[in-house]
Amino acid sequence: MPKLLTGLVDQDGDDFIANMDRAGVHASMIMMIDVGAPVFGEEPETPLERQIEFYGEVQRRHRGRLYSHAYVDRRRPDHVALLRRAIVDHGLVGIGELTPDGVPVSHAEFYPTMKLAAEHGVPVQIHTRAGVWTDLEALDYSEANPVHPVHVADLARKLPDLKIILCHAGYSKWWQVAAEAIADLPNCVLDISNWNESFADDPGDMVARIATWRSIVGIDRILFASDQPSGLRFTGERSHLPAWADFIRNLPEIGWQWGYTFTEEEAAKIAGKNALRFYGLG
Template identity: 25%
Template sequence: MIIDCSNTLPEFAFTEDSNPDPKNEGYVKLFGPRWAQLAGWSKEEFFRKLTIQSQSVVMDELFSLLKENYSLDKFLAMLSESNITYHAIHNMDYGRDGSEPPVDHDYVAEIIKKYPNRFIGFAGYNPHKGTESLKVVRKAITEQGYKAVVLPPYEHGVKADDRKYYPLYALCDEHNIPIWIHSSINYFKETSVFIDHPSNLEAPLTDFKNLKIIAGHGGWPWIPDMIAMLLKYENLYVDTSAFRPKYIAEPHTGWDMFMHYANSLIQERIVFASDWLSLGMPIKDYIKEVETWPLKDSVKEKFYWKNANKLFKLGLGVEDSVAR
């Protein structure tokens, strides 16, 4: 039994954009070849297409094919085959413009309702949209079945310790709702690589005693700082999503300290998360690589589902694990 704490729906991951934002160029270069492989293209074919067609045309073609191959029914079958009990839907509210309305949370709410005990809804908040965004998040967690909130500081251009996020932190503290916060490298042009440094989580963890934060993407490349935070703050959790598991387990990739402490002092605060759609890696292959990690069996069980089960109050028991 596995609970995936960082992901989305295929239709959100593979969205056409005929006028891609220049700041996203780094992400297209990084993830484009990976998405191409999910669609059955080779990396060489992907780059060959880019030499004869515009990036927007190639990406539109690619995403159309991916959305067909990863329809919701096929997607759900993939999750079942890989023993994914709960799968996250990060319903991000992107951007640095407060003039746009908050991201729609009703559509994901319908998915959650239609497929009970299958998805964990993460409500997106945008500090530039202020009270209106806060209202949407409040409705999501009190009326629509969402169990968490998601923040990408690099997308907002606002560090996690900025007071613009504090109304949200207070809301989540009050309702005992965890927040997933991007805490790793970003590839946006003209955005500091340090905007998502794990140290930016310290102020909210200190100021809100019951606030629970999941540091998304493991804090890489600042793993020692991430471990120090985990050792100090008991309400801080971490995942390793968006990185191939085989590289996390390899020496000298920067993850050595994480692998060491995962088996001991931070074993209660590690949660499984993949972002396999972004990685362009089938979930079954992702899990196969995780299985090679040198984790104790008791720790692996906590990592796969027990810690997340407690964090999100899912009510799963050992009998569920055996049944699945």
């Protein structure tokens, strides 16, 4: 375990920035997760308050290049206070990544978190992919799974002022239902992280998928994303980020090979313009 963990360590974000530079990526959104006592019954060595401070420090160190998010499990009595401090005192730009555990995200237990996000105008990143830490093999693809995208749509209907990011855009089997569920909900966007794991196997398939998302939700609601971890195990030669960023950058030429038309402007929107607009970071 110590060996594995060392490979993930990046004390100040510098490794991550070097990896972004290799891929020609200017800015990234950094996520925090909370899988302590409420999920696995054991607390991390670093308390959540200190973790949030760390993300604030990383954001300040790499101003304009790394934007941090905070997440605190809904079952912690002080979760709203911690999240409010993250946004107000540390200037973190969003909440997430939130992986619904036990109940779907539309459940009343998540309301205090969601109301806080809506009140401060910060997006919430919600995991929409079968196969989470409590179900690693992704055995449940039904709507009974709390991470199914339909529950995000339910939440978005209840809180139309809440900005929601559907992380992974329903990877892998829910990609179409994810887009359909939010088609009429302009407060929701798709992030295409994790598709970098498989796009190289069949680029034509990926092009067709992006074109279908464009038809269903519009080009303005598709956000480039990678789920890129930091640390030596995942950055440098091992990182998919350069190839993935190139794929989106070259979408007009690559799309043409497979019979789809994408303009340079559409590629630029997916690559970053949409995220800047959605976060209000202009």
